[in-house]
Amino acid sequence: MSxxxxxxxxxxxxxxxxxxxxxxSNRNPRLxxxxxxxxxxxxxxxxxxxxQVILKHGLGGLFxxxxxxxxxxxxxxxxxxxxxxxxKLEPLKKSPGTYLLHATDAVITSIHVHGNTGNSYEKEIPxxxxxxxxxxxxxxxxxxxxxxxxxxxNEVHPPSKKERFSVFLNFLSEKFDLKKNHILDVAGGQGKxxxxxxxxxxxxxxxxxxxxSGLLSSKHRKQLRKNGFVWPGAFKxxxxxxxxxxxxxxxxxxxxxxTLVVGLxxxxxxxxxxxAAIANRRPFAVIPCxxxxxIFRSRTHLNIPVRTYPQFLDYLQAKTEGVKRETLRFGGxxxxxxxxxxxxxxxxxxxxxxxxxxxxxxKAKMI
Numbered sequence: 001m002s003x004x005x006x007x008x009x010x011x012x013x014x015x016x017x018x019x020x021x022x023x024x025s026n027r028n029p030r031l032x033x034x035x036x037x038x039x040x041x042x043x044x045x046x047x048x049x050x051x052q053v054i055l056k057h058g059l060g061g062l063f064x065x066x067x068x069x070x071x072x073x074x075x076x077x078x079x080x081x082x083x084x085x086x087x088k089l090e091p092l093k094k095s096p097g098t099y100l101l102h103a104t105d106a107v108i109t110s111i112h113v114h115g116n117t118g119n120s121y122e123k124e125i126p127x128x129x130x131x132x133x134x135x136x137x138x139x140x141x142x143x144x145x146x147x148x149x150x151x152x153x154n155e156v157h158p159p160s161k162k163e164r165f166s167v168f169l170n171f172l173s174e175k176f177d178l179k180k181n182h183i184l185d186v187a188g189g190q191g192k193x194x195x196x197x198x199x200x201x202x203x204x205x206x207x208x209x210x211x212x213s214g215l216l217s218s219k220h221r222k223q224l225r226k227n228g229f230v231w232p233g234a235f236k237x238x239x240x241x242x243x244x245x246x247x248x249x250x251x252x253x254x255x256x257x258x259t260l261v262v263g264l265x266x267x268x269x270x271x272x273x274x275x276a277a278i279a280n281r282r283p284f285a286v287i288p289c290x291x292x293x294x295i296f297r298s299r300t301h302l303n304i305p306v307r308t309y310p311q312f313l314d315y316l317q318a319k320t321e322g323v324k325r326e327t328l329r330f331g332g333x334x335x336x337x338x339x340x341x342x343x344x345x346x347x348x349x350x351x352x353x354x355x356x357x358x359x360x361x362x363k364a365k366m367i
Contacts, residue, residue, distance in 0.1 A: 011104065014038055014084045017112075019050045022076050031056055032069050036082060036101075052092065052100045053084060072106055077294075079112030111294060161331040168264050168287065169196045171328055171336060176283055178202045181258045186242045186273050187266030191216050194235045199227055204235040205252070207242045214239075244275035253280040265289035265333065271296070271316070274337070278320050283341030288312055289333045313337060 016038035024032050037050040055069055076082065088102035172178060179202070185194045188206040191214045197204045206214045214237035216224070221231045242248060253259060253276075261277045263269060263286040270288045277284035291312045293299070299306035301315040316337045317323045321344075328334045 011085055011087050014051075014086055014101065015109070016051070016082065016084070018076060018078055018080050018082055021078050022073050024073060032073055034076070036084070049095050049098055051098050053103055053106075054100060055103050055106060072108070075294075076106075076108055077111065080108055081110045081112075083107045083109050164264060164287075164328075164330045164332065164334070165192050165196055167328050167330045168193065168262075168285075168336070169200065171326070172197075172260075172262065172285060173200075175285065175338060175340060176260055178260070181260040181283070184242075184252055184259060184261045186261060186263045187269045188264075189213060191235070191237075192220070193262070193264050195220050195224070198224070198229065198235045205238055206235060207238045207240065207252075209239060209241050211239065213237065242269050242276065243272050244279055248276055249280055253282065258282075260284070262286065268292055268295065271299075274316050274319055274323075277339065278343070281341070281343045283339055285336055285338035286316075287328070287333065287336045288316065309333070 014036075016036040019035045019037050022032055022034040032055045034053055035050040036053050055072070083106070084101065084103045085105035086101050087104040090100040090102075092098045092100055172183075178197070178200070182203045182205065183197055185191075185197070185204055185206045186208075188194050188208050189210075190212065191206050194204045194206045194214070195216060208214070214235075216231070224231050224234045238251075259280075259282045261273050261282060261284040263273045263284075265287055266273060267290050270286055273284055273286045276282075288309070291306070291309060293305075293307045297305070299312075299315060301311060301318060304311070306312055306315045313325060313335055317325055320339070322342060323337060323339050325335055325337045328336055
């Protein structure tokens with residue numbers, strides 16, 4: 001496919017898709033460059049081969065401000081749509097019909113993201129503004145310090161990330177009466193946490209939309225049979241999404257059984273776990289991992305966009321009164337946010353609103 005004709009009069013506007021992540025030059029850190037393919041019309045596929053785009057840090061002329069370049073370098077990704085203001089163009093001899101575009105401005109108009117729940121989870125998210133976010137103040141509350149007990153052993157040989165399942169199980173056993181609760185293991189993956197909970201004699205349902213969820217390894221299946229459990233059937237598996245909506249309430253909470261909602265690094269489902277548990281007045285414990293700020297761009301806490309891990313922890317803890325957090329002893333993201341289920345008479349939970357990210361408040365459901 002040949003490239004569509006390009007306006008040679010400068011400056012001019014060009015809209016296209018980024019075909020590779022923006023990179024800075026090792027020889028000259030003041031340069032930022034990437035390639036972009038421009039469709040001949042909004043409904044047509046991008047042209048091939050792509051044009052090369054270059055931005056220069058600096059002031060005046062064909063230079064872009066350092067703050068804008070740094071923002072683009074950190075936020076722009078392959079597949080995003082960008083609107084460029086071109087101040088100069090040079091034909092590329094090695095690739096006839098394409099140009100080296102000297103941009104004086106670049107505005108990201110939409111982003112292209114992939115979730116962590118499989119290839120089918122794909123979403124186009126419009127961006128209302130490409131301006132760099134304002135400088136963020138320090139988190140409203142610092143992370144709690146790690147436990148000081150057994151420092152001689154744990155500091156020299158800290159628990160590894162592989163021990164996160166057993167450490168989380170011990171925490172759940174200390175904070176909650178697991179025997180009286182049916183446990184929902186949200187975004188449980190292949191089922192390692194559900195396995196340990198089942199072997200400890202607890203009732204568990206694993207919830208995950210991925211087709212391989214709950215498929216234990218042969219070693220773990222053998223471990224279940226050795227302990228008298230039947231596989232499949234040792235714990236329930238629900239392959240679907242977990243949201244704070246009427247369907248989730250009807251499926252998992254519309255009964256007299258006590259329910260504990262847990263999530264160990266549940267990715268996109270982290271906030272849904274907290275919101276659904278609060279709305280249905282149930283205890284929960286979740287260890288957040290990824291923030292997914294590119295997907296959930298409307299999250300705000302104290303009118304500040306939620307972009308960092310400490311901000312995300314503050315955001316979750318501010319959902320309602322009584323939410324606590326604690327640092328567990330294993331490697332990686334190890335802060336657990338939890339509520340023991342004593343909500344009182346009426347509580348409020350914050351949900352991300354519509355345009356502008358203004359939080360809207362709704363009363364928790366009375367069960």
